Amino acid sequence: MHTQSLVALALASPAAALLRFGCSQLVVDRIDPLVNPGVAPSPHLHQIIGGNSLNISMDPKVDIGETATCTTCQFSEDFSNYWTAVLFFQHRNGSFHRVPIIPNAGFEGSKGGMTVYYMQDGLANYAQTSKVTAFRQGFRQLVGEAMYRSKKDAQRFRQLTYTCLETIGTRFPETMNLPTTPCKTGIMANVRFPTCWDGKNLDSPDHMSHMAYPEQGTFESGGPCPASHPVRVPQLMYETIWDTSKFNDQSWWPEDGKQPFVWSMGDKTGYGTHGDYIFGWKGDSLQRAMDSPCYVNCPTLKTQSINTMNKCAVQRTVEEDIDGWLDHIPGLEHLEL
């Protein structure tokens, strides 16, 4: 699906909801309030977007939809926090450099960040007629396993993929591994969460087992949820565009011809990609949006300008070098890469 057709569709007014919105960077920090609450530094660096109630502990009893005072997201009632690992480039000489994030088409001017989707049906289904139950206060989830390094392991998760961007609008093909050749405009990391909830637990010890994939087929094909996880929730998806174009000089790439990008947990394969989510929409705003006619533009929701989004930020908790040429990835001093 190309951005152009999404924009054109936004002008029609179908019966149901697909949210697609930009969020600027809130902070890049070595914290992980979901997997390592209260721990600073956490094992690896993350890039985080959303509401400014983010902190290292994030008690699930606290309604961040009420405590946050600003958000980096375009829909200003969304104080959720969303994050992924951070991509680095490793120069042939061994040094590392953090790869900058650029905004998606339609969100020009946004300071880094991601594009977030909440879908009732697959992206290509313009009608978006299936009912979904929105996430609620206290809900959290994780998808992906930071330690995975093989395709076989990574097959446990559907649709954690990469798109090698020829242009900002390239959407095919998607691969499970990091692209192996230079990508002209960048590398888009796509994270799609499972869509079936057990209906009881807002979280689980591994932050995943309260969620499941459809029993047969896929979310996109309308596959039914398993009896253990009967509640169909929106498909949450993140797109992050890593501007790898600055690092495409072949004389900087490894002499063995391997690709030079590495995730902040030391993963050069791409199979360790993961995304984290802490729900924080204010009141019933997400359910209201999912029950209203909106496709990209949602009149039932309040929006803010990109300028205002860019002004929301939180201080870094862990003070360390994350910019410029580095001799190691933060937290990975002892890892041979």
Ligand SMILES: *[C@@H]1O[C@H](CO)[C@@H](O)[C@H](O)[C@H]1NC(C)=O
């Ligand atoms: C995190 O925020 C909560 C309120 O949302 C607060 O009670 C707690 O003290 C904060 N923790 C830290 C470490 O700042």
Ligand SMILES: *[C@@H]1O[C@H](CO)[C@@H](O)[C@H](O)[C@H]1NC(C)=O
């Ligand atoms: C590696 O190359 C970069 C870019 O030219 C340079 O800034 C950096 O200092 C080099 N690192 C080492 C260890 O030579």
